[in-house]
Structure formats: structure tokens, C-alpha cells
Amino acid sequence: MAEKTLMKGNEALAEGAVRAGCRFFAGYPITPQNEVPEYMSWRLPQEGGFFIQAESEVAAINMLFGAASTGIRVMTSSSSPGISLKQEGISYCAGADLPIFYANVVRGGPGLGNIAPAQSDYFQATRGGGHGDYRVFVMAPNSVSEMANFPKRCYDVAFKYRVPSMILADGILGQMMEPVEFDFEPVDPSSFPEPDWAIGGDASGRERRVVKSYDLRPGRLEEWNKERAKRFERIEAEEVDWDGEGLDDCELLITSYGSCSRISKSAVKMAREDGLPVGLLRPITLYPFPKKAYQDLAKRVKNILVVEMSLGQFIEDVQLSVLGKVPIHFHGRPAGGIPTAEEIYDIVRKIMGK
Amino acid sequence: MYQGIIIAGFGGQGVVSMGILLAYAGMVDGKYVTFFPAYGAEMRGGTANCSVIISTDEIAAPVVGQPDSVVVMNEPSFSKFEPMLKPGGRLFINSSLVSSRSKRDDIEVIEIPVNKIAEEIGTLKIANMVMAGALIKHTGAIASEAVVKSLPKVYKRAKPEILKLNEVAVKRGAEY
Amino acid sequence: MKIVFEKTNGLTEVPMRYCPGCGHGVAHRLVAEVMEELGVTKRTVAVVPVGCSVFMDEYVNCDGIQGAHGRGPAIATGIKRSKPETVVISYQGDGDLASIGMAETIHSASRSENITIIFINNAIYGMTGGQMAPTTILGMRTTTSPAGRRAEINGFPIPMCELLSSLEGASYLARAALDKPAHIIRAKKYIKKAFETQIKGKGFSMVELLSPCPTDWGMTPKDAVERIRQEMIPRYPLGVFRDWEAEEKAKKEEKAAV
Structure with missing residues (x-):
């Protein structure tokens, strides 16, 4: 593998996501995760990807919802209060079976709290976080190297099971610097086949597709939720670490x-x-x-x-x-x-x- | 070998960049390293501090509770961090700016007029490098060649003549 | 036999379930006809809102995505930036666009996001049962303003085309009404221009349609279109508020004159 580089946790997280194929990032400033959007703003264009600073966390997660529906690897990051705002969109992504990846660089709460490191968003992360019956695949790195290497695993799981995935970090992991060694070669997302649920682009030659989280027909949403629960059962059986x-x-x-x-x-x-x-x-x-x-x-x-x-x-x-x-x-x-x-x-x- | 170091001073004294340089040099020297800055609102008040760990063994806790070495670049840092120093630890004082003197008898105190030395070399901006030189000399945590080798890696945009001045500063500090 | 009229293939075969006299059916058809006429049905994504028109994805013959209340422009942004060759429309009601989603509306316009918004202004929250909307006109009775909207309690209605027209990024803004054939034909022209604005990469476009909601207005369809004429059009005048093409032309002429 390549030589070690000294990186800040937030930057390692961003670089790890890019190497894992992330090509769309929407974010909003909040301490202590600001280095993630800052890094993405210059790094993603180098790979032909797209960065946008949204007008709010709510807008950012909904931009992600839209971008993810086209089948590409997307990311957002925030810290506790911002992740609370994003729960609406995360629930929609879970409900529409869209694979997304996000990171919470946790700070002290509740409310505005402070910007110091904390682990008080555990319930929110591991129980789904938003409304409805769903879970999120949650990884908890404990080093800057893991901040760099875990996004790949998150994307792989998110796309395999069509569920949201996240990294639960904190101010220490976001702000500290350590030598980083990537344990995977950069992924070329253009080599991925387009998922058979992705919308947009040239749709000639295929049926039209709809991405949605609602089903008002009697009993159908229950069936759909049960089918999703089966995927979470598989995750519980196969993805524990x-x-x-x-x-x-x-x-x-x-x-x-x-x-x-x-x-x-x-x-x-x-x-x-x-x-x-x-x-x-x-x-x-x-x-x-x-x-x-x-x-x-x-x-x-x-x-x-x-x-x-x-x-x-x-x-x-x-x-x-x-x-x-x-x-x-x-x-x-x-x-x-x-x-x-x-x-x-x-x-x-x-x-x-x- | 395990060194938990806290570096503190005014914003603009190169406290954070000194920490990054030491961490980078430690990595180049084959050691385990971590660097952690005080961030956000804390750094808006005009003071800055960071912690660096350099170790021959894998580093478990990445935060420095009781430092083995403390660098105080200005007066407020002295009162804040001098009491935290581990018994038997080393206190590095920028004697150009800090007039307080430690009353502790269980620590080693190294006083260096880094501002004065830096100005002699050519620019006050490299006072932090003089301090870095003194620190690696006294702690033996990193080989000084590793520090010199790391300068152009950490200060990627610096001109060669500035890098040269930094190198001189590290060497002068190491003579202290 | 000569065919003089055909259902557009921009619509699916699914029968619409809207109330008698509702404007959504007409608005959907106009969008569908424009998609077909411009030949973009197979590369259009309709961002479908929350509300009565949540079922729009069943009716229009293109890709669809249904998202959270008010977030249409953000969702459309994500799709457009990921697959720029896609024609992206966001179909939104008044509560969606001018209340809960106001920030997304203004910021997508200010970024001149290359998307098209179809804004159905019926001055009421339809699906939830006739509550006051940001565009409810003064004096209008709703289930949350039973004595009629009063400015001193509920503030004033928001004219969105006028509000957005001050933004540099708003490339095309127009308002039409769905009360009579002449206005509906005009509405279609505006929608087509909005689509063309996006296809030519000229940036943000929005067409506002004053639309009847007989059920929640408690009126017959006939009285509802009458209300559009008597009460809504005076507050929300019809016409084009921003037109990049006219503005480019004016600029050129100005240059030539100098």
C-alpha cells in the first residue's frame, strides 16, 4: 500500500469517501465537521464529482435524496444539531430504499450544547433516528485510519441492502491527526452498472421508474416494511463487526x-x-x-x-x-x-x- | 518511549503548526503519533493550544491527560498548563515573553528566549521552530533529521529560503 | 376517419382521481403535452410533492420521485447536478412552495438551478382539508381562518412571482390561470417556455398556475373559476415576470444603441 500520510480525521473521512466512489456531496457548516465540506469542495471536482453548500441541513439531505435516486454514491456530513435536522430526509431515503452515506461528528448536546466531543447521539444513530420503522447501518471508527477506510464498507453495505449507512464519530476523531493508511484501492464508480431502480438520464429502452416512500393501498406498506425488515435481519446476521x-x-x-x-x-x-x-x-x-x-x-x-x-x-x-x-x-x-x-x-x- | 506534549500560546505564534510538524516528524521517524488541536470557539479568543503524542508503542488514548512536556509560548498558557504537568515532566518556557517562574520542584524547567533567537536568525515567525528544536533535543522523542526532512512536507507552499531559516531555527533550538 | 384530438402519451392510462373541477388534472395534462411536444418524456423526472398531487407519479409518463413536503427544489437540484442531461421538474402547491419550502424555493432560484417548477396556487391546503395557505387572499375563509384571512392576524398573501423576480438567478417567471381556455392555452405556452429555458441551460424557471379547488373552497366548479377571475387575478396579476430571452435581447439592443 501507499506510504502513510498525516491527515485530520475529517479530511480522512472525506478522502475515504471519494476513494470509495462518492461523487456528490451536499453540506452545511457546523463545528466540528467543517473540514469535510471544505475538503469536498475542491476534491470532488477533481474526480468529476459535485459539491454543493446547501441553504440548510434540511435542503442538504434532500439534495442527497435526489442525487441518490440517480444511483450514484452520495454523502453528507454534519454534527449533532444538524443531524437532527437531517432526520426527515434520512427517513425518506430509508423509506424509498435509497442507499446513502452520512457522518455525524458528534458534539455535546442537547440543544446547541457545545462543540466538544461527545457520544450522546447513540440512540438517534442506532434506532434509525427519524420517523418510521427502519435502521441505519452504523460504523464507529476509533482512529483516523478507520475514518478513512470505513466509508467504503458503508457504501458497500448501503448498496447491497439499499439502506442508509453512517459513520458515528465525534469531535476527537474529526479534529485529531494521525498517520493514515488506506486499506483499499480507489474505486472507479463509472465501472459500476447502473442500478435497476435509478431514475433520470436517458430512459428510452426501459420502463419508467418511480422512487417513493409512500404506498396508500391497504396492506401494501405493511408488506413493504416487512420486506425491508428482512434486509435488516440479513444485515444483523452478516455485517456485524x-x-x-x-x-x-x-x-x-x-x-x-x-x-x-x-x-x-x-x-x-x-x-x-x-x-x-x-x-x-x-x-x-x-x-x-x-x-x-x-x-x-x-x-x-x-x-x-x-x-x-x-x-x-x-x-x-x-x-x-x-x-x-x-x-x-x-x-x-x-x-x-x-x-x-x-x-x-x-x-x-x-x-x-x- | 512515550511523550504526551501540550503546546500553548497566542494565535499566530505557530502553536498548531509546531504540533503538526512534530507529529509529522514523529511519523517520518517511525513512531506512532497523534495530534489534537483545541478547536472552534476556544481558538477564537486569541489563544491556541494543541496536544501531540509521540510513542514507540501503539497509542491507545489519543488525548493527553497529564502531559510529559508542556510548551508555554505566552504568559496565560503558563498559569493554565504548568500545574497539569506530570511530576518529572519538562516545562519549556518562552522566556522572551513569559516572566512567571515555576515553583514546582518535581519538574525540569527549560527556559529559552525563542523570540530573541528567532529575530537574531532573521524573523520572529520562526520562534516556534526554535522551540521545536529545543523540545526534540531535551525529550529525545524524535531524531532532528526527521524534523528537518518534514519541513518541506508540512510547509508545502514555503519558499526554499524560508525553509532554510526554519531549519536553522530548529538547529539553534537544539543547542539550548 | 381523421383524428382531430388524441390523449397525449405524456400521460399514463391511469384514471385521475381528482375532485370535479380541480385544476391538477389540467395542469398535469399541460405538462405532459409539453413533454411530448418537446420529445423529452423519456428523459424527464417529475419531482412529486406532498398533497393531493402526491399521485402525480402515477399519471405522468416519465420517471418520478416523491419527496418531503417543501423540498422539491432541493431534490430536483440533487438529480439535475447528478445527471444534467435529465429534464427535472418540481411540481408544488402553495403551502409546499411558499410556506414550508420557501427557503428551498428562494435558494434554488438564486442559484439559478437549471430546473423547472410548476407552482399550483389554489390559495389553500387541499389534501389536509382546506387550511389557510401562504397565498390565501385576504378575507378568504378557510378551516384555520374561519372568519376570513385577516392581515393583522395572519399577515398578507405572498405573491411568489413578484418576490422571486428580484433575484438575478430567476431566468423565467410567469403566472397564468386555469379558469378558461384562453388562459389555459397561455399557461401551456408558459410551461413550454419554462421547459425550453431548462433544455437550453438558461437556469431557473417557474410557472405559477392559479388553480381552482372547488371542494375546499366549498363552491361549485363554476363558482370556483369565477373566484379566480374576481378575487385571485386582481391580487395575482397574470403575465411574464422574468424572461431571460427578452432580457438578453434588450441588453443587446442597449449595447448596439451605445
Whole structure:
């Protein structure tokens, strides 16, 4: 692979999307994700793609809805308040089975909150976010390299199952710089066959097509929703991803996702240096959630410690996975509070009585 | 080797660009690196700071809680970051602008008149590079050749004569 | 036998389910005839709104996309920028275009987005049951202004062609009425010009159609067209508000005169 380059998380995310075939970006300024639209504004034209700064987040997501309907790879990004505004359009994309990709570089909330890193949009991301029965394929990178490499996976899943996909990042991942190594060769989207649902362009020689999320005929929308739910079942069966360390012999399992998992990893390291059997499970996909990994570990570990940068959202998926089989402890820092490895390790010692 | 560094000063003192240079040079030197700037409203008030981690092992937590080294380029940064320094850590002070002196006896203090040295070399703009030179010398975190090699990569638009001045500044700082 | 009239193939065979006297059927047919006459049916996408005309995608014989209330111009922008060879029309009502979607309308016009908007102004929210619209004229009774619209409570009706005409990006703006054959023939001319504006790459075009809604106005179809004449046209005068071709010509003449 090519040599490493030092990149900012937001820029790596944008470059990763372009290399994964993104050719349309609509966005709106909001901190801490501004480098994404800034980067796209000069980078996309180089690839024959198109960048537009929309009049609002609402307009941006609806531009995406239109662009995605033509069958191309599209992207938008924002931060928490802006992602709330985009939920309308995301729901329409889900309802019309349009594959889209977006990123939430999460900041402190609720409301205007602050611009510091946070993980308080977990519910919104993993439960769909907008109205209606649907989910979004959610990936949670924990390094700048993953910010660069995950968009490709998001597009692949979005197009395979015709669902929205997203990256749930935060201010740390967006703003930090790290060496980046791409684990895939740039994709040439002109080599993709046009999807058989895409509208626009020259339609001679094919039936006319309609992209829509509504069906007012009795019972038909129910059937359609059930068909979509089958696709989500397949996603849950086939697209789960996670990693971990110290899982073979750990008695206490720390679990965190995203940038927070890096801090937890430091705490695990401190514990291991002191000879304490502590491990880390880090979900890479938040939807689908790695339920089975937790269920398997719940048979062996004595305690689970959930660490997240919110007051308790991710923890609910852990609880739903282990169903009371193991005591679950919690350490959450909301609204820009970033836990330190030391404070996590203090809790670990308390739980283990050391 | 693990070095968590915080660099702080006024906006315009090259605090962020010094951080990026160190991170880049660390990468060139084969180390693991991360760089994290204070961003948004924080940087509008005229002060700037960033953190850099340079390590021979993979970096877990990307944020610096207790720094091993602190660089203070101006007076307000001194009061904010000097107390955060880890016992046994190093405090790099721009003695051209900072008059406060540390009362801690568990740290090493390195005072360098980087503004004065930079002006001697030719321009105040390279005061941050003098400081970078001192930092890598004292911490041993990065080989100085890696820093020199990284200059044209980080300052892509700089003219050769400016790059040369930067190089001289790094070397002068390393003599401190 | 000589055929003197045929249904345009710009329309599908699906029978329309609009109320008697509704303007949507006429407006759809005008759009469909223009598509056919210009030979662009197979490269047109109709962005279909929320409201009674949500079913338009069943009636017009081109590709369609149905999106969120008020976002038609943004959706049209996404399609046009992705596949510029497509003729993109956004069909919108008054609540859609002048209320919830006002920002999208103004910004797509100011960007001179190369799309065509067909704006049905019937001064009322039809599908939801006759509530007050941004274009409801003063004094008009609706289910949310039962005593008649009053400026001091509800503000004034918004004349969209006049409002947009100050924007540099608005290349073609015209208003017609669907109350009588002469006006309908004029409406078709405007729609054709709007399509041509887009096909020639001249930028943003919009045709506003004053359209009857007998059901929600609580009138017979005959009284409804009478209201257009008596109440709406005086507030919303018909005609062309911006025309890039006339403006280009005037500029040339001005240059020649200098």
C-alpha cells in the first residue's frame, strides 16, 4: 500500500469517501465537521464529482435524496444539531430504499450544547433516528485510519441492502491527526452498472421508474416494511463487526466504542501491567450490534464496565445483549467530558476489590 | 518511549503548526503519533493550544491527560498548563515573553528566549521552530533529521529560503 | 376517419382521481403535452410533492420521485447536478412552495438551478382539508381562518412571482390561470417556455398556475373559476415576470444603441 500520510480525521473521512466512489456531496457548516465540506469542495471536482453548500441541513439531505435516486454514491456530513435536522430526509431515503452515506461528528448536546466531543447521539444513530420503522447501518471508527477506510464498507453495505449507512464519530476523531493508511484501492464508480431502480438520464429502452416512500393501498406498506425488515435481519446476521483484546482470560470486561474505546484500551493496559485480568470489547458496527459476542462473554466474565461519553445510551444495547446474566457497571461523561484512563482504572480496581 | 506534549500560546505564534510538524516528524521517524488541536470557539479568543503524542508503542488514548512536556509560548498558557504537568515532566518556557517562574520542584524547567533567537536568525515567525528544536533535543522523542526532512512536507507552499531559516531555527533550538 | 384530438402519451392510462373541477388534472395534462411536444418524456423526472398531487407519479409518463413536503427544489437540484442531461421538474402547491419550502424555493432560484417548477396556487391546503395557505387572499375563509384571512392576524398573501423576480438567478417567471381556455392555452405556452429555458441551460424557471379547488373552497366548479377571475387575478396579476430571452435581447439592443 501507499506510504502513510498525516491527515485530520475529517479530511480522512472525506478522502475515504471519494476513494470509495462518492461523487456528490451536499453540506452545511457546523463545528466540528467543517473540514469535510471544505475538503469536498475542491476534491470532488477533481474526480468529476459535485459539491454543493446547501441553504440548510434540511435542503442538504434532500439534495442527497435526489442525487441518490440517480444511483450514484452520495454523502453528507454534519454534527449533532444538524443531524437532527437531517432526520426527515434520512427517513425518506430509508423509506424509498435509497442507499446513502452520512457522518455525524458528534458534539455535546442537547440543544446547541457545545462543540466538544461527545457520544450522546447513540440512540438517534442506532434506532434509525427519524420517523418510521427502519435502521441505519452504523460504523464507529476509533482512529483516523478507520475514518478513512470505513466509508467504503458503508457504501458497500448501503448498496447491497439499499439502506442508509453512517459513520458515528465525534469531535476527537474529526479534529485529531494521525498517520493514515488506506486499506483499499480507489474505486472507479463509472465501472459500476447502473442500478435497476435509478431514475433520470436517458430512459428510452426501459420502463419508467418511480422512487417513493409512500404506498396508500391497504396492506401494501405493511408488506413493504416487512420486506425491508428482512434486509435488516440479513444485515444483523452478516455485517456485524467488533474487536477486542484480553478476552480469553478476562474477569472484568470493559466495553466502549469510538474514541472512548481508545481510552478504555489504555485502562486495560494499566490493569494488565498490574496483573489484573481485564479485557476490552469494542463494537465496530453499532447497528448491527455484536450481541452474540456479549452473550458469549457473559458466560465467562464476572463483571462488565460500560464506559461512554454520554449518560447511558450504549449501555442499553449491552444490557439487552447480556439480559441480566452479569452485573453491569457504568461510567459515563456527557457533554464534552472525556474520561481519562486513570479514572477508568480507578473504577476497575474498585469493582475488582483491588 | 512515550511523550504526551501540550503546546500553548497566542494565535499566530505557530502553536498548531509546531504540533503538526512534530507529529509529522514523529511519523517520518517511525513512531506512532497523534495530534489534537483545541478547536472552534476556544481558538477564537486569541489563544491556541494543541496536544501531540509521540510513542514507540501503539497509542491507545489519543488525548493527553497529564502531559510529559508542556510548551508555554505566552504568559496565560503558563498559569493554565504548568500545574497539569506530570511530576518529572519538562516545562519549556518562552522566556522572551513569559516572566512567571515555576515553583514546582518535581519538574525540569527549560527556559529559552525563542523570540530573541528567532529575530537574531532573521524573523520572529520562526520562534516556534526554535522551540521545536529545543523540545526534540531535551525529550529525545524524535531524531532532528526527521524534523528537518518534514519541513518541506508540512510547509508545502514555503519558499526554499524560508525553509532554510526554519531549519536553522530548529538547529539553534537544539543547542539550548 | 381523421383524428382531430388524441390523449397525449405524456400521460399514463391511469384514471385521475381528482375532485370535479380541480385544476391538477389540467395542469398535469399541460405538462405532459409539453413533454411530448418537446420529445423529452423519456428523459424527464417529475419531482412529486406532498398533497393531493402526491399521485402525480402515477399519471405522468416519465420517471418520478416523491419527496418531503417543501423540498422539491432541493431534490430536483440533487438529480439535475447528478445527471444534467435529465429534464427535472418540481411540481408544488402553495403551502409546499411558499410556506414550508420557501427557503428551498428562494435558494434554488438564486442559484439559478437549471430546473423547472410548476407552482399550483389554489390559495389553500387541499389534501389536509382546506387550511389557510401562504397565498390565501385576504378575507378568504378557510378551516384555520374561519372568519376570513385577516392581515393583522395572519399577515398578507405572498405573491411568489413578484418576490422571486428580484433575484438575478430567476431566468423565467410567469403566472397564468386555469379558469378558461384562453388562459389555459397561455399557461401551456408558459410551461413550454419554462421547459425550453431548462433544455437550453438558461437556469431557473417557474410557472405559477392559479388553480381552482372547488371542494375546499366549498363552491361549485363554476363558482370556483369565477373566484379566480374576481378575487385571485386582481391580487395575482397574470403575465411574464422574468424572461431571460427578452432580457438578453434588450441588453443587446442597449449595447448596439451605445
